[in-house]
Amino acid sequence: MIDVRRLQLLQALDHHHTVAATAEALNVTPSAVSQQLSVLAKEAGVPLVERKGRRFLLTGAARVLLQRAHVIFAEMERATADLAEYADGDRGVIRVGSFSTGISDLIAPALARLRSSHPGWSFEVVQAEPEESTEMVRSGRLDVALTMSTADLPAHGDPDFRTDPVMVELFDAILPYQHPLAAHTSLDLAADLADQDWIMSAPGTAWHSCVTAACNQAGFQPRVVHTVDDFSAVFALVQAGLGVALMPRLAWTGLNTPQIVVRGVRETARRHIVSLCRAGASPEPLLAAVREAASKVPVPSVGPFAIAG
Incomplete structure (x- = not known):
């Protein structure tokens, strides 16, 4: 009988290639990984890995085994969901990960609603940036992740994951109150902002990549x-008049300062916010509550000197 947990470890090794990287992803020791792989090989009755330098390559037998793993894992998730429904909705603690503004503007109001509509559910919130969310879901450290469409998201059709759309988040211009462009009701990305001094995050971050791609x-x-x-x-x-910024909409909601103006931008950057969980699992009822919160995200003011807040 093959232990499913060891099968998950084999899948992680296939993804990370080294024992050290696999151990770090699963939050265990390298020796534990090696030991469990040896036990799995005995359970399977055939060699599953072969070493090549510091990397481990899966044998043909391991590939055959992993072809069935996706179905096994998905059925386990479905069985867990069925048991949860049978238990009158009491599923214990559901671990939810999200980037910072997703927590404040989407997850927090969603969970506040669920406390009343689904009192049997309990949630644990973990801040998780997009570049780490996929692996945290894969390893079981998160049950659901609110993340965005970056290169770190699993490829479309990946059998290990389920993704569901939440919202398309637009980027808006953040300007000093006295800026000449503050008199405009909306702006054009190239015509109005190309010659401005910009404030932005460091290269390699999701914010920087999204904005520079739109500008290019x-x-x-x-x-x-x-x-x-x-x-x-x-x-x-921005308040000090040192530049302008193109910021994701969730970042400025709730802003309350009279020295800053928010304006919508034509041809602006945008990013897709999605829910990510393992195949076979269901993100409900959290997904419905998060979508409702997303529908209430404010849009920029349209008056000539309207102030965000």
Whole structure:
């Protein structure tokens, strides 16, 4: 009889290639990984891995085994969901991961609603950035992740995962109150913002990649004069008149400062927010509650000097 947990470990090794990387992803020791692989090989009755330098390559037998693993894991998730429904909705603790603004603007209001509509459910929230969410779901450290359509998202059709759309998040211009463009009801990305001094996050971050891609598509490279990763620092620099920023909509909701103006932008950057869980699992009722919260996200003001907040 093959232990399913060891089969999950084999799948992780196939993904990470080394024992050390597999151990780090699963939060266990390398010796534990090696030991469990040896036991799995005995259970299967055939060699499953062969070593090549520091990397481990899966044998043909291991590939055959993993072809069935996707179906096994999905059925286990479905069985867990069925048992949860049978238990009158009491599923214990559901671990939910999300990037910071997703927690404040989507997850928090969704869970507040679920406390009343589904009192038998309990949730544990973990901050998880898009670049780490997929692996946290894969390893079981998260049951559901609210993430975004970056290169770190599993490929479409990946049999290990289920993805569900939540919202399309637009990026809006953040301007000092006295900026000449603040008098406009909306802006054009290239015509109005190409010659501005920009405030942006560091290269390699999701925010930077999304904004620069939109600017490049519009025909220009933004002139970045300040590089910060914290949104509160961005607001402080804009408020001081030191530049403009193109920020995801969830980042400025709830902002309450009279020195900053938010404007919608034509041809702006956008990102797709999605729910990610393992194949066979269901993100409900959390997904419905998160979508409802997303429908209430405010849009930029349209008056000539309307202030966000």
